Structure formats: C-alpha cells, structure tokens
Amino acid sequence: MTATATRQPVRRHGTRKFRLTPTMSVYIALVVLLVAGSVLVGMRGGVLLDHGGILNILTRGTVLGLVAIGQTMVILTGSLDLSVAYLIGLCSLIAAETMAGDPGMIVPAVLLTIGFAAVVGLVNGLVITALKVNAFIATLGVALIIRGYLENTYTGPAGSVPRGFQHLGYDRIGPIPVSTVVMLVLAVIVWWYLTRTKGGYHVYAVGGDEEVARLSGIRTGRTIVTMHVLCSVMAGLAALFLVSRLGSGAPYVGTDAGYDLESIAAVVLGGTLLSGGRGGVAGTIGGVLILATLDTIFDDLGVTPFLKDVVRGAVLIVAVALYARSQLARRAR
Template identity: 35%
Template structure:
C-alpha cells in the first residue's frame, strides 16, 4: 500500500514563515510612559482650547519655573527610591533650611555663609535619616515621616510665629534670566540631567538599581550597601537644602506654614510615582519623573487659568496620580506580554 500526497494547487505558493507586520498598538507598547504622555496630551489640548493664554511662551516658561523646586527634590527622590529607599522629610528639610538661611540673611550674614550653612544643614538632616534607616532597621517610611513632623516643628520654632524677609538678597537667583530662561529652571534641568547620567552611566547608579532589586544579593556581590545608602540619603538632604535656597530666593521670604513642608513633599512623591519609579525599588526613570512634574504643573496652571477654586488643587493631584498610575501599570502589563 502506497501513500501519495496531493500536489499543491497551482498559484498557491506555500507561505514562508516570517514576523507579522508591526501594528500601531504593538509599536506604542514599546514606547515608555505611553499612558503618562497620553494623559498629559489630553490635559494640554483641553486647556489650550479653553484658554488662549495657556500655549504662550510666557506661560510655558512660568509653568516650568513653578516646578523647578519640585524638580530638584524629585531628582534626589528618584535616585533614592530606585535603591529601595524613601524620604518623606524632604519637604520639612526645605522648610528648615529656608528658614535658617532667611534668619542668617536677615541678621546681616553674608549670602555665601547662608548658602553654605543651608546646604550643610540639609545634608546633615539627610544623613541622620540614613543612619536611622540603615542601623536601626526602622522602615524608611516610618523613620522619615517622623522626621518630617519633627522638622515642620523646628521650622515653626525658627520662625517664632513671624515671616522672615530677606529683601532683595538672592533675588538674582530667584528672578534672574538668561535668554528669557530663569536661573531656577536652569538649575532644575542641570540637576535632573546629572541624576539621569548618574543612573545610566555610573557604577553608583548601577549599584542603586542592584540594591533596590535585592539588597541581600547586592551585598553578597560586593557592594557596600551601608555606604551607598548613607550617600543617597545625604544627597537627598543636600538637594533639599538647594531646593530650600531656591524657594527662598523666589519668594524673598520664609514664612511659617508656607509652601514647603508636607504639601510640597506629597507633590514630589506624586510626580516620582506618576513617572513610573517603583516604590519597591529596583526601577527608576528620570524622564518619567520629569513628565510627572510637568503633568502636575500643567494641571495646577490649568486650574488657575480656568478660574477653578484653589481647593481643587489637592483633588486634581490625587486624581491625576490615580489615573496616571493606572495608565502606567496597564502599559507595563501589556508591554510584558509576549
């Protein structure tokens, strides 16, 4: 008994195996921060249609200037969270360093002395947080939240119930421009760029990813985890001091219960989380953080231009955080599918 095979019909060549043609959705899956960018574009388009002044050069620069202080804090927090850390006291650190610097300037001390004291004080506060987290094994969330409460109280003690004005001292930093670009914005961009380069191209950045991914394995691989953690917390403290000086130079004064403190901290955490940096550590992105900052800045500006009550500000931050976080997680889940 013989077995015969049917010849293929003429004009129907066998299909050669090959990769399917890429579809638009498949391509979008590969683009980082797709959900965040989509939300940002929706807010921008809606606000631009509703307000003629939104898309002007002056307003765009104003938005970026408004988020410059947040950007400096968010850069440090992105680096720290990548390594599995957390610092809820950065806003309180800003309040204390700004108050101390204002006190020194109002008392007639040199600007350079006030700047140096603020940076050293901010670094010291960050190192104390790092020591507590590293050697007592207290959860970073708990330790730094306690520090935030303590620092808010210290700031009130420094102010002693009154606003401290510095006049025109440091006004060049707070109001100066080069080619219509504010100095504060330039500082923020440089800090974000430096953080991105550290994460991407240095051993220190790779160590941060390794510690955040698995601290025990990182220690076994020869990384000095304790030294790295202390350095990271000290760096976040230094950037908090810098942010305090930037805020002081922009406002020209430091007041009890001002724009620093827990409200500033929550906005920074929201921007970093919206940008996709993992709360569990092991993953961080400065580009995502920058997009998160811009999104929150655009939303705040839109509320002002559209004459919404300031009471909607925290509502908008929470809503944007929730929507963008869900969008990012959905995008990650789809991108991970084969």
C-alpha cells in the first residue's frame, strides 16, 4: 500500500462562527449604560441601582414597553402607528370618566377602553390596506382627528378612578411593580405569537416583501389590520396603567411623554428594521430599558430637557448606523 492509499481523509470540524445579533447588542449596550450611569451618578453622591432607582426605571419602562410592543408588531409588517400618543390620552379619559370613582364600573370601563382602542386600530388598518394610504399619513391623520376632539372637548384632567383600581399602578411584587410584570407577560405572549405561530410567520413575510407574501397565499391586508388593532389595544392598556397612577384621565398624557416617537425609537434601538421583516419584541424590551435608564440617569444628574433630547437622538442615530453597517457587511459576505 502506498502512502497515498493509507492516508486517511482529514475531517475538518467546522467551528460555528459566533455572530453578535442586534438583540444581544442592545442588552450588552444596556449593561454598559448601567455601569457607566452608576459611575456618573456615584460621582455626584447618588446611587443609580438602589431600590428607588430600579423602581424608577421599571415604572418608566412599563408604559413605553406596552406601547413599543404594539409598535413592534406593526413595524414588523412594514407599517407604523403615529396615533398612539393621542389615543393614550383619549383612552385615559374614557376609562376615568366611565369609572367615575365607582368600583363597580371598573370592568365596564376596561372593556370599553380596550374596545375603543381596537376600533381605532381597525380604522388605521383599513385606511392603510383598503384605501392604500401610506401608514405614516394614515395614522398621522387619525392622530390629528383625535387631537382635534381632545382640544375641543377637554381643557384639563377629567374623571376619576376608584382606589381599588390604583393598585395596578402602585402595587409591587417585591421590588418589581405589578404593572411591569403584566407588561413582561404580554411581551412573552407576543414573542411566542411572532416566533412560534403561523400568524407570526405571516407578519415577518409581509414585512419582508408584501407582494411575495401575497403571491404565496398570505392575506396581507388581514395581517396588517390585525397588527394595527393589537398595537392600538396595547396603547389602550398603557392608558389604563397611566390612569391608575394619575387617578384621573389626562388628554395629553400620551403626547407630553412623546410615546409615539419614543416607542418607535425603542423598537429601532432593539434592532427591528423600520422597513419590516426583521426584529422582534425581545430586542424592543432592551431598547425600552435603555431609554428608561437614560431618563433616570438624566434626572439623577439634573440634565436639562434639551440635553436629554440631544443625547437620546445621538444614541438612536448611532444605533441605526451600526445596525446598517452590520447589515451591509453581512450582505457583502
């Protein structure tokens, strides 16, 4: 036997190359931010991650998280929703005025609020799919209609909620607010739906290429409408949480906090593409926590509102630029 004949084939055990995903990146960034923020706040004699600081971050992140979860669903289809901020204000008034301080009206108020939010989401979805109006224009138009109603009807807070309903906004399980637990449970449900069901596959398919999805037999219009309904329902739930903390409805509670643009920023920070088809709720929660942590750090440091917006804007631009570069590098490979 020759040396060539006796030579055994060499088996190359390929090592799977580690790839840093956008979701992993956002949580690494969150850890870095927490460490840097703790150092900066500590230099001012404070503590960022004490009981009060953690509670502040989670409370800030709850409402934004609810809205951002809904925003993730519509953005994954290649759409978006700019009406959520005004919808939150109107839903808070519907809930507070329906309850009117009566514990017996809590359930009817919750059902009415969620039902109204769902109708607004249905209108958004139908205008986009049936009338073929761009999502930006359609949802902005609905937002302006709601704003006009609020400005014409309300001059300030209205309605009241019974003390029992305020437990939603203030009760805690250990150091974690009950409302945060509810938000995280909803995030897990939405994650499961998007990643483990046929409907979730349709969402990604529509966002990836709506025409290809349609030719594949997917009812693209139904998928987009459904996601808009769910997005508005999440905004309605956010309104219920806010009204439980405020004790009454407030017409501009959603716009004052900028939940429309903030929710989109959280989704983008989490690695979801604005064009749709790629991303998910896991990254969005990380983006929410980054924004909530930034706000808490800014408050502890006494940063001016102007500088807050500058830093948030810079963070968003850098994040999107990094994601874009990683996408280009992956395509080049």
